[in-house]
Amino acid sequence: MTEIKICEPFSPEHVRPDPALCPNCPCCSLLLCEKGRNSVTQCLGHVGDSTAATIVSACPCSAETTRGTHAWRAAQVQAVKHATENPMPRDAEMILRVLAGGQSFEDPASHLTWLHARRYVDTDRESWRITMLGRRYLSALDEPRYPSAVYVQSVGLETRTATVVVIGWHMNIGVTVLADHLSNAVDLPLDSLPGRYLDARVNLGAADPDDLVLTRIQLPAQITSDYVSVRPLRGAR
Incomplete structure (x- = not known):
């Protein structure tokens, strides 16, 4: 909330909140919430003492109930x-x-x-x-789940997220997934994932890209000409 201080000549002076504090929760710094959102251990996993852990344990910015967080x-x-x-x-x-x-x-x-x-x-x-x-x-x-090829466009090493194209869902919309989820499934380092095609089971009927969940992720048994020739096309579905 913006604090208003009355001063001479009785005009409001807007005082900006401390930039180190997270504007979305009462318990954390902005830096802590940025780390917590990008970690499955949430804000709680980035504090070192029990008192701080108690304070941030219910932080909504990194909770698994908050859409888009790593924990979610x-x-x-x-x-x-x-x-x-x-x-x-x-x-x-x-x-x-x-x-x-x-x-x-x-x-x-x-x-x-x-x-x-x-x-x-x-x-x-x-x-x-x-x-x-x-x-x-x-x-x-x-919900029905279908096999689909998945093309890894990019991997954010700091955020540990990957942007992928789920070929069977939409050829021109990037989908954000946990990079470690892909890496662990196929036993490959994160930096080797961009440009690769993977196979997965996906709920292709989802309307929102964030609701797509990839399971049974694996490397294709054989890279065929069909995989090599497919690239995200504008407007294709």
């Missing part, structure tokens, strides 16, 4: 991989669906405790509610 992107991948590669028991899934629909339910097997540990549900001690991550798990169960 990592959580999306985690939920989608859980749903598509190792789904939870049917009874636990049904509890999530019931919560998503705002209906009442019984939990004789105490699935809620496990769902809470996975951050799929939350509670205010009076009632349970599904979280955004829980909804992402359910949507991953329902």
Whole structure:
């Protein structure tokens, strides 16, 4: 909030806030939030003492509930991989669906405790509610996923993000993904990724590029002429 100081001759003088403070949260410096947004450990992972950790532990600038942060992107991948590669028991899934629909339910097997540990549900001690991550798990169960070639345009070594073109989704829109997600999947260093084609499973029906989640990422079994000739084309889909 801009501070207003009244001074002679009784005209307002606008005093700019301290530029070292983050303008989007009450707990961190601007530099800390920049680091936290670009780290899966959030702001909490970049402080050295317990008092500071307590203060920044709930910083919204780097939280996994804040769209676009590294923690948010990592959580999306985690939920989608859980749903598509190792789904939870049917009874636990049904509890999530019931919560998503705002209906009442019984939990004789105490699935809620496990769902809470996975951050799929939350509670205010009076009632349970599904979280955004829980909804992402359910949507991953329902949405179709398709194989697609993925072209790595660039990698930001400082931000550890990669800009890729998901060929099956749109040929002219860059998609931001975690560079380490790609690197770890194909066992290659970050600086060797730009210019490469990868294969992945993708929810090609997503409307927003940030909602695209790549799983089962691998190097193509064989680089064919089709891969080599494909380049992002203006307006193609």
